[in-house]
Amino acid sequence: MTETVVVAGLRHRYGDVVALDDMSWTAEAGRITAVLGPNGAGKTTMIEMAEGLRCPDAGTVRVLGRDPWRADAEHRARVGVMLQDGGLPGGTKPRRLLTHLAAMHRRPADVDDLVARLGIDAFAGTAVRRLSGGQRQRVALAAALVGRPEVIFLDEPTAGLDPHARRDVWRLLDEVRDLGATLVVSTHSFGEAERLADKVVVVARGRVVAEGTVDEVGGSAGLEQTYFTLTEDVR
Numbered sequence: 001m002t003e004t005v006v007v008a009g010l011r012h013r014y015g016d017v018v019a020l021d022d023m024s025w026t027a028e029a030g031r032i033t034a035v036l037g038p039n040g041a042g043k044t045t046m047i048e049m050a051e052g053l054r055c056p057d058a059g060t061v062r063v064l065g066r067d068p069w070r071a072d073a074e075h076r077a078r079v080g081v082m083l084q085d086g087g088l089p090g091g092t093k094p095r096r097l098l099t100h101l102a103a104m105h106r107r108p109a110d111v112d113d114l115v116a117r118l119g120i121d122a123f124a125g126t127a128v129r130r131l132s133g134g135q136r137q138r139v140a141l142a143a144a145l146v147g148r149p150e151v152i153f154l155d156e157p158t159a160g161l162d163p164h165a166r167r168d169v170w171r172l173l174d175e176v177r178d179l180g181a182t183l184v185v186s187t188h189s190f191g192e193a194e195r196l197a198d199k200v201v202v203v204a205r206g207r208v209v210a211e212g213t214v215d216e217v218g219g220s221a222g223l224e225q226t227y228f229t230l231t232e233d234v235r
Helices: 043-050 094-102 111-117 133-145 163-178 190-196 219-233
Strands: 003-014 017-028 032-036 058-063 079-082 151-155 182-187 199-204 207-212
Touching: 003 043, 003 182, 017 032, 017 043, 017 058, 017 182, 017 199, 017 207, 032 043, 032 163, 032 190, 043 058, 043 151, 043 182, 079 133, 094 111, 094 133, 111 133, 133 151, 133 163, 163 182, 163 190, 182 190
Parallel strands: 032 182, 032 199, 079 151, 151 182
Antiparallel strands: 003 017, 003 058, 199 207
16 A cells, blocks of 8 residues: 555654654555554654654654655645644634635535534634634644545544544544545544554554554454553553
8 A cells, every 4th residue: 555654763852851762654545544652652743743843853754755844835735734732723713714724725625514514513603712622623623624635634633522522523534534535643542543543553652562453453452452551551
């Protein structure tokens, strides 16, 4: 399969803290890759580098064959981004924001459909700064998807959502994948990785410790044991 995202030998420090320690993995075209690990494992730092928001100390990232740190506007339009927190203008309203973003793309998704699918219609006229954390998560996800990007990075997309909303998001991401997009989803939820992922990359202390399908990692029981062992180890 075509490797749409290639992470090779990434290293990064915050002062004396090692965030990434020779991290390497790939994400294939038209599949959902879940980057699974406990808090502090390096998931967000790595995702920010793949999005071109942070430069590594060493190593390389290639997204659609390009270095995201040096990518031009045309390349960036092919990539959707959902940050773990922030990135939304607080003074605007969700529908207005999504309509504005859609106008920037050549073939955007249907805003009304996204608003309905993610339950945004219930608060579409409320300023972003007045939304709950879960509501902002839905708006941020819609903003990442509205341009119909080829590659989508989602940093803990269902954090703060209730079980019903989480299932709605999973179904939507399945559909986006089935339309040919490549999705990279970071999560600390074993259940989310098991439900969504065509491929799982398990990380801890800035390193990849397992990579493959759920079955290749050892099936559901093996993946669960690997993950919870890591979670205990990093405490």
